[in-house]
Amino acid sequence: MTQNSHPIPPVSAPPVRGAVRLTDFGVMRAQGEEAAKFLHSQLTQDLALQTLQQARLAGYCSAKGRLLATLLAVKPDDQTVLMALPADVLPATLKRLSMFVLRAKCKLTDASGDWAAWGLSGDVAATWLGAAAPAQTWQVGRLATADGTDAQVTRLPDDGIGPRFLLLQPASAPAPALPEVDLADWHGLDVRAGLAWVRxxxxxxxxxxxxxxxxxxxxxxxxxxxxxxxxxxxxxxxxxxxxxxxxxxxxxxxxxxxxxxxxxxxxxxxxxxxxxxxxxxxxxxxxxxxxxxxxxxxxxxxxxxxxxxxxxxxxxxxxxxxxx
Missing domain, CATH: 2.40.30.160 (Elongation Factor Tu (Ef-tu); domain 3)
Known part of the structure; x- marks a missing residue:
């Protein structure tokens, strides 16, 4: 069986459209004038040249090239990087990265109490996001919240059904006004998109x-x-x-x-x-x-x-x- 470019066959049930709180994800924060430079030296992607309008999917590897974690990094400002990743690998990833900060002007913290990760799917989600919905994969949009903090909206790889987004918003912000999606169905969209997170x-x-x-x-x-x-x-x-x-x-x-x-x-x-x-x-x-x-x-x-x-x-x- 050889690889081809055919899309994944369409589902017969109604497409998964709406929002789900990604309770299995946490958020790390790197802050400081050398935060991006430090992470650039540790991850498989270029964070030094990353703009505020770009997200970076990246891996964190052992010396043997084996993945310890995969994460999604966005920059709310020039001195902050937020990284969404599965919660069960966050503590070990944070501890290991912190060992190598040394004199770099970068402070790493678990920001899961401050930021919530949401998965958004379908045209209904794009409509709700409006102008904040990025058009291209790994682009980032901004969505204003009630407390004045911009939520970060990343376009994820599509699943063959419709657009998908990862929303990082303050934990105190209300849930997106969208139909509720089951977490297992969201994981199914990741499977359809060919995206496997290290857990x-x-x-x-x-x-x-x-x-x-x-x-x-x-x-x-x-x-x-x-x-x-x-x-x-x-x-x-x-x-x-x-x-x-x-x-x-x-x-x-x-x-x-x-x-x-x-x-x-x-x-x-x-x-x-x-x-x-x-x-x-x-x-x-x-x-x-x-x-x-x-x-x-x-x-x-x-x-x-x-x-x-x-x-x-x-x-x-x-x-x-x-x-x-």
Missing amino acids: GATVEQFVPQMVNLELIGGVNFQKGCYPGQEVVARSQYRGTIKRRTHPFLVAEGAQPQLAQEIFHSEDPGQPAGLVAATGRSDGREVLLAEVKLAALESGSLHLGSAEGPLLTHQPLPYIVGEPQ
Whole structure:
């Protein structure tokens, strides 16, 4: 089975449109005149040249090039960077980054009590945002709140149904006046968009290319050094990428878990991949799995064992080898 540019098949149920409080996400804050410079030296993306109108999807790697976290960074002003990331990796990420601040004029804090992350989906969300809705992926708009603090609105990769946004607003601000979306359905939209966040169960399981991070704007190969850069660059330029993340529809009744192994029918003795993200789409369980590319060419893939629930391969919304 080869990669193609076909969109993910449309769902038959009503599209997921509205807003959901991302209770599984937290927010880190870096503040100071060298905040962006410090983060630039630690993450896979260029934060030094990032403008206030741009978001950065980025990875934080170990020295071996394995992802410790993935995050979305925005700049409310020239001396502040807000980073949204899964809450279960935030404490360890904050602690590790703080170890390397040294004399840099940058203060890192957990700002989850001050800022709330919301997922917004569909044309109804774009209409509610109005002029604050960014037109392009990873662009940032501003939405005024009652206390005078601008909320940050980032356009996320689309899911094949409609536009999606990540809203960072003061925790005290009222919920968006939109229909309520279930968190599992929002995770399903991430799966459809081919976007896998590193969570507690998947820390150090992947180099960035294994979760297609460079294909969706999460790696800059022209920037300066960061932990694990040599491994990431070597994987890219030596053609050694033999594993990629792909979406799958799960057999009815099965409940996939993060970091659960998947197996190939023609090589049942060893795992062929690992579950990187789970969610729900059209009432069915879906997942993103990092998988050996050779295992997509024939046979079948199964959850948990070679006799486990069948996984039906779905096409990605982007082409492997062509960064978005």
